[in-house]
Amino acid sequence: xxxxxxxxxxxxxxxxxxxxxxxxQVANAGFEVLLLxxxxxxxxxxxxxxxxxxxxxxxxxxxxxxxxNIERIKIGNIEDDLPKISTCDWVVExxxxxxxxxxxxxxxxxPHLKEGALVSSNTSTIPISLLMEDMxxxxxxxxxxxxxxxPVRFMRLLELVQGEDxxxxxxxxxxxxxxxxxxxxxxxxxxxxxxxxxxxGVFAMQAAIYEANRLGLRVEEADSLFGRPxxxxxxxxxxxxxxxxxxxxxxxxxSLRSILPEGxxxxxxxxxxxxxxxxxxxxxxxxxGKGGFYREEDGKRFSLNLxxxxxxxxxxxxxxxxxxxxxxxxxxxxxxxxxxSQFSWNVLAxxxxxxxxxxxxxxxxxxxxxxxxxxxxNWVHGPFEMMDILGTDMLVERLERDGWDVPxxxxxxxxxxxxxxxxxxxxxxxxxxxxxPIKLADGVARFSMMRRTLEPVYENKGASLFHLANGERLxxxxxxxxxxxxxxxxxxxxxxxxxxxxxxIHNDAQHFSAxxxxxxxxxxxxxxxxxxxxAFLSDFQKSVAGLLYCEAPVIGAPSGLxxxxxxxxxxxCDLVIAHANSVLGLVEALVGVVxxxxxxxxxxxxxxxRTGDWEKAAWHCFNxxxxxxxxxxxxxxxxxxxxxxxxxxxxxxxxxxIGESVRAIADMSQGYSPRxxxxxxxxxxxxxxxxxxxxxxxxxxxxxxxxDVTVATAVARIVTGGEDGGKANVSEQDMYRFERENFxxxxxxxxxxxxxxxxxxxxxxxxx
Ligand code: NAI
Numbered sequence: 001x002x003x004x005x006x007x008x009x010x011x012x013x014x015x016x017x018x019x020x021x022x023x024x025q026v027a028n029a030g031f032e033v034l035l036l037x038x039x040x041x042x043x044x045x046x047x048x049x050x051x052x053x054x055x056x057x058x059x060x061x062x063x064x065x066x067x068x069n070i071e072r073i074k075i076g077n078i079e080d081d082l083p084k085i086s087t088c089d090w091v092v093e094x095x096x097x098x099x100x101x102x103x104x105x106x107x108x109x110x111p112h113l114k115e116g117a118l119v120s121s122n123t124s125t126i127p128i129s130l131l132m133e134d135m136x137x138x139x140x141x142x143x144x145x146x147x148x149x150x151p152v153r154f155m156r157l158l159e160l161v162q163g164e165d166x167x168x169x170x171x172x173x174x175x176x177x178x179x180x181x182x183x184x185x186x187x188x189x190x191x192x193x194x195x196x197x198x199x200x201g202v203f204a205m206q207a208a209i210y211e212a213n214r215l216g217l218r219v220e221e222a223d224s225l226f227g228r229p230x231x232x233x234x235x236x237x238x239x240x241x242x243x244x245x246x247x248x249x250x251x252x253x254x255s256l257r258s259i260l261p262e263g264x265x266x267x268x269x270x271x272x273x274x275x276x277x278x279x280x281x282x283x284x285x286x287x288x289g290k291g292g293f294y295r296e297e298d299g300k301r302f303s304l305n306l307x308x309x310x311x312x313x314x315x316x317x318x319x320x321x322x323x324x325x326x327x328x329x330x331x332x333x334x335x336x337x338x339x340x341s342q343f344s345w346n347v348l349a350x351x352x353x354x355x356x357x358x359x360x361x362x363x364x365x366x367x368x369x370x371x372x373x374x375x376x377x378n379w380v381h382g383p384f385e386m387m388d389i390l391g392t393d394m395l396v397e398r399l400e401r402d403g404w405d406v407p408x409x410x411x412x413x414x415x416x417x418x419x420x421x422x423x424x425x426x427x428x429x430x431x432x433x434x435x436x437p438i439k440l441a442d443g444v445a446r447f448s449m450m451r452r453t454l455e456p457v458y459e460n461k462g463a464s465l466f467h468l469a470n471g472e473r474l475x476x477x478x479x480x481x482x483x484x485x486x487x488x489x490x491x492x493x494x495x496x497x498x499x500x501x502x503x504x505i506h507n508d509a510q511h512f513s514a515x516x517x518x519x520x521x522x523x524x525x526x527x528x529x530x531x532x533x534x535a536f537l538s539d540f541q542k543s544v545a546g547l548l549y550c551e552a553p554v555i556g557a558p559s560g561l562x563x564x565x566x567x568x569x570x571x572x573c574d575l576v577i578a579h580a581n582s583v584l585g586l587v588e589a590l591v592g593v594v595x596x597x598x599x600x601x602x603x604x605x606x607x608x609x610r611t612g613d614w615e616k617a618a619w620h621c622f623n624x625x626x627x628x629x630x631x632x633x634x635x636x637x638x639x640x641x642x643x644x645x646x647x648x649x650x651x652x653x654x655x656x657x658i659g660e661s662v663r664a665i666a667d668m669s670q671g672y673s674p675r676x677x678x679x680x681x682x683x684x685x686x687x688x689x690x691x692x693x694x695x696x697x698x699x700x701x702x703x704x705x706x707x708d709v710t711v712a713t714a715v716a717r718i719v720t721g722g723e724d725g726g727k728a729n730v731s732e733q734d735m736y737r738f739e740r741e742n743f744x745x746x747x748x749x750x751x752x753x754x755x756x757x758x759x760x761x762x763x764x765x766x767x768x
Pocket of ligand 1: 013014015016017018019036037038048078094095096097098101105122123124125147148149150
């Protein structure tokens with residue numbers, strides 16, 4: 001084999017859903033991509049690949065982190081352009097799932113491949129042994145399966161499957177590239193049907209559907225339990241079917257059935273389903289069709305009755321058990337003997353016994369299955385982590401009592417936990433019954449795992465403070481959606497008062513923080529407790545100012561949403577090291593308030609630093625905060641000055657945030673000196689009048705509603721000084737005060753209360 005050790009250019013063949021997604025992510029990582037598909041007829045030879053490119057450009061949520069990244073993707077077709085692959089170091093095949101077509105393609109690639117180029121297939125179901133069967137030896141060494149999940153930018157799992165002859169170096173190079181550059185969590189799988197993610201993930205969905213049918217649940221009841229209360233995305237099983245497409249799911253289930261051995265329990269829960277087939281026949285293929293298990297008509301929401309096949313109006317209320325499960329966790333879901341509790345228990349029992357049955361035959365390590373479910377299906381906990389939460393003692397006893405077939409691996413673990421922390425090391429119980437250190441690539445760390453080996457130095461309901469190996473402070477929020485409350489504020493203040501070599505603000509939840517806790521504000525508004533609001537905002541401002549002027553460096557390391565107050569925390573850090581899919585911005589206007597945790601002040605200052613002109617800075621603030629704009633990647637947030645590309649950094653793999661932050665503290669803490677306090681200049685009343693005029697015109701044209709105008713006027717007032725203000729110099733404390741005053745003035749309006757109420761009720765943003 002040649003000494004190819006780095007990947008500089010990639011060819012993706014097949015510009016459909018997956019090929020387009022892979023091409024976009026490679027382009028996001030800064031690499032050139034050649035995207036090929038079949039040749040079109042006549043002049044439009046690249047028409048199919050062009051469709052793929054259009055799909056990338058129009059994707060929502062966007063597959064590209066920056067629209068310009070599309071320029072890195074060149075298209076072509078497999079009849080005219082195969083010679084071009086000789087410049088590519090890695091060729092990824094993502095064409096239709098047919099063995100004969102894939103094999104023909106590999107044969108056609110052979111004469112054009114660069115020496116030592118890596119080749120991989122994105123197949124979901126075809127065993128690698130079959131793909132490689134008639135390959136020449138040199139290609140067999142260079143070939144493996146890289147199984148990405150859809151949508152590629154957002155799904156973290158990459159399953160890597162080694163063939164009998166695949167050279168270990170090939171696995172190492174691809175694993176490193178996909179982990180570091182494409183940001184994937186790589187799980188190496190054996191060549192077994194469905195690998196790990198779909199084997200357990202599709203099984204789990206089928207188990208939920210099977211039990212909902214058997215116990216006569218409504219689909220929305222089933223999704224509300226096999227959903228958030230279990231730490232599973234709220235789409236559960238039925239809404240996920242709708243999202244993926246009933247037809248596509250039926251194909252996936254069929255193809256899994258065709259490759260799984262006869263005795264596999266999958267055949268029981270994944271049997272042919274007449275209701276699903278009839279829905280597909282009638283065009284109810286899911287969200288892309290007329291609906292699937294759910295549909296909407298004339299503003300009314302319906303769900304399919306699993307027993308009769310008729311549509312019924314969807315019940316708006318969550319079952320009490322779902323609410324209890326969300327608040328109290330898994331154990332509360334399975335206590336009762338009513339149908340909903342039985343459903344929860346049975347679904348979990350299916351998932352636990354099935355997962356355990358895969359060890360040691362399919363994998364030795366429960367971590368592989370847990371990682372596959374967390375990274376590929378966005379579960380908060382994998383099956384074995386859930387079993388640890390419930391306790392294997394109770395679990396094995398109950399499974400045996402209820403007549404479940406308990407796999408040997410689970411039975412042997414009775415009374416033990418699958419994960420165990422010892423001397424700062426997290427270990428996992430393998431198929432051999434022994435504990436082995438968990439497996440993560442070099443430089444990769446997940447705080448959700450790391451925290452199991454650490455005792456918090458301080459903890460309250462909202463946040464925890466940890467000391468890491470070199471004394472670095474780590475502040476972790478852990479409220480619902482990490483909405484910030486007085487507890488979070490207190491922990492940040494505590495860290496800033498005694499920062500050690502530096503502070504990292506980070507968590508491994510789905511979202512860094514969705515903003516300040518609106519429920520708390522609504523209570524204060526309803527009680528007309530304006531002083532209470534002022535006191536909370538004042539504490540919040542003091543705590544973020546504590547970060548800003550801290551004696552040691554402060555690093556904000558977000559992933560997911562960092563909005564409103566969550567973003568304001570980051571705005572006060574010395575350095576932001578953000579995951580490349582982070583969404584940053586000040587969205588307060590959408591709920592009828594202004595940022596009042598220093599968000600307006602920091603944005604104003606940043607724009608002044610960029611433009612050297614307070615008036616321009618005021619307009620930028622007014623526009624972007626008035627519209628509640630966000631950047632859906634750090635690159636896009638940089639255009640709004642919410643991310644400073646000269647100073648801040650983004651990383652493709654969120655599992656590298658901690659390592660990078662620790663390194664940054666080591667670099668910055670020597671000779672660190674806190675920042676000096678800035679002076680601000682208000683843009684003055686002329687600018688204020690121009691802003692008001694802009695709003696009035698917009699309102700006349702119908703672009704803005706009355707409360708949009710009121711809120712944007714409040715932003716204008718903060719940065720200009722308002723109708724009576726001159727171009728005065730003011731202090732940072734003044735800016736903080738203006739934010740609080742304008743926030744409270746808005747909080748007193750019924751329109752703001754209505755916006756907040758709508759947000760909290762799940763109806764989302766309303767305009768008024
Ligand atoms: P798709 O149907 O969206 O796209 C397939 C593309 O391949 C089409 O654009 C088609 O024109 C092209 N194509 C067909 N024969 C070709 C050939 N000989 N040369 C070049 N291009 C050819 O399919 P999708 O969903 O993107 O799947 C592609 C592969 O990825 C399949 O192996 C599938 O099993 C696998 N996969 C699919 C996932 C999904 O969620 N859709 C997830 C993970 C893997």
